[in-house]
Amino acid sequence: MNKTLLYFIIFLLAACNTTQRKTSEVYFGGEIVNPTSEYVVLYKGDIALDTAHLDENNRFSFKLDSVDDGLHHFYHFPEEQYVILEDGDSIQLRLNTVDFDESLVFSGSNEEANNFLLEMFLANEQEEELIYKYYDLEPESFRLKIDSLKNVKLEALNKLSTEADLSEGAMEIAKAGIMYTSYIFKEAYPFYHKRKKGEKSIHNLPPDFYDYRADIKYDDNGLSYYRPYYNFMKYHLGNLSYMDCKNGCETKIKMAKNQLHYNQHKLKLIDSLIKQNELRDNLFRNVAMDYLLKYDKEENIEVFIKEFHQLSGNNRHIHE
Template sequence: MFNCKKDSNNSENNYAYLGGEIMNPNSDFVILSKADEVIDTIKLDNRNRFLYKINDLKEGLYTFYHGGEIQMVLLEPKDSLLFRLNTLEFDESLVFTGIGDKKNNYLVNEFLENEIQEKKIFKFCQLNPDTYERRVDSLKALKLDKLNTFKAKYGTSPLFDKIANANIDYSYYSSKEVYPFVHHGNNKAEILNSLPKDFYNYRKHIDYNDVFFKEHNHYNSFLRYTVNNLSLRGHLKHSSDDDVFKRSSICYNLDRLKIVDSLINDKAVKNELLYYFTANHLSKSNNSENNEMLLNTYLDISTDEAKKTEIKRFAASLNNLKVGASFPDIKIVDYKNSVFDVKDLIKSPTVICFWSNTYYNHFKESHYKLDELKEKYPEVRFIVINIDDFGSERPKTSLKENRFKFKDEYQFKNPKESIEVLAIQPMTKTIVIDKYKKIVYSNTNIFSMGFEEQLLGAINRK
């Protein structure tokens, strides 16, 4: 795609090139950053390509962001790295060429293989602890063999070795931390007591404030699983839930914030975890009293003023979507550019769903599911809204390519404002409204086991 020449004017050779071609772009730019610092916003040319030189390179992991998708690259001095990707299959289509390609292709492939492995891990979790441990130990050994073969064949830097080994270690640790939650049965105390005494011995050597890895997916997943697990053990000591553990318990969710506060010292790592756990609970809970308690605890502990403001607004939006409340004033646009107020379209029981090209698999699976529901419940109107903010052509193309009908398909007229008002998090969020334009369920999911029962309840409301 590009010819990157060695820069003879840079005597220190402390630079790297990053370039690429993006098929089906969601926007006309790429954002490049390192840690929390944005380096530059890079425009795509008329062929959807870019080339960027990083001077005074700080070797390490860099992040490039495009249209809601994020991927990391490892850059070291004199790398000249090019990539090609299709946004419809962002990670799966990503391929690197040029100087530095082999190490980055290895890391991307390892990331994709780990996603596949996670499904195996969930199945293995139903095994007894000793058998499970042998299985995950075997998976780790295979990964280490593959890494050692790669190192012997291509030669690698200490920095690459550090990152590649950390990927394997933190993935392995995560598989240990998740076991009590995925293992069948609600008696979590019994499951924890059945674990070998050395099952979590690696915790003695963990750095829970590793600034180098704080932007890294494997490390962050491990931290979340660990906080869940440590909170579980503490929660069970003072829980009144008898033998049945409930993730939605306010006691457990408060315990998670306290564990984060006591375990993590680095402000950036701590604030991110506090926000994640608080927003996650608020988005799923309908108990306003408990939500207020958790929110106040978060506000007391967090030192990130921007995130505190953000989550207060998120909580306020959720509060306005209570059962029995009127659906808010939201303007939407169909694919003929006609503008409507959502409330004007509600004349019967109505289901409102959302999708984004960023979550392409969800887009397809949710539309297949909606087609089934529309056939079973013809008396219900299903309004489907694309939340993206990059025009109508891309969503229109996605619908056409997958042969989905345009009937009752819309986009937000003001995406950012509407997403905030409707507190759309997670993407699976579904709102059910009765024929009187009153909210019946503000945060359900068309894929949940009880959804059709909820739908029947909305249909039969008098």
């Protein structure tokens, strides 16, 4: 083969690859064994982008002109799971609803990032019982255990990044899942430790126990609907509210017995810390639902609702 022809072939291959990378069209499909519903719904945040019906072979497909790069999720009653989608992606999945998460496998573009996210999800589920035992430990020992679990996952992610072509966005989502999951356990530690050890007050913590808080991003648009991030925010705001009142309020009423006072603290913290609309609305809604589903005096409920409307009057969930 002469050099001119060889260079021409290389040029054509490069041009084809460039075209493939630049296309914005997205394909997402797959097969569901033992389906529990006739359709699959694809979401970005709380917005349903499209619905795909299963065919006679229990296969579905979505074809989108483009997507808002980042975290999405798909729903097949009664289960849901995340999928990272970026412009130009072509992704297939296969799962069996008998073991929905355990059987789920992604293939195609971004398969490495999506399979990694799923592996971390399953690892976190498996570690729950172990971490619950760790809450018996003293603060420094507990932190070392949690950091060890976190570092193993970060090493796995770094190894994957050297073997696969992960986008910057996919890398950030995967890392955030690891980091914020470990932060959840540290936010929860003082309360679980107190309960498990039967102590009368919150255990003294090392001055640097919450140093990770300096790295918190309170308004990360891409993570607003990501469970590790959202659940962290709930634990974090609960912790801050408790400690803020414990150390600064003049009232002598025990906060555990004064749900109104405690939840007023939460509302004010959300108002001061969270500016991203979707996350802000969802956190306000979570506090309201949690409080209103618990028994309290009617006059207290009226006070809470009034303050809720003052701070979150335009909440998208206001009519719920």
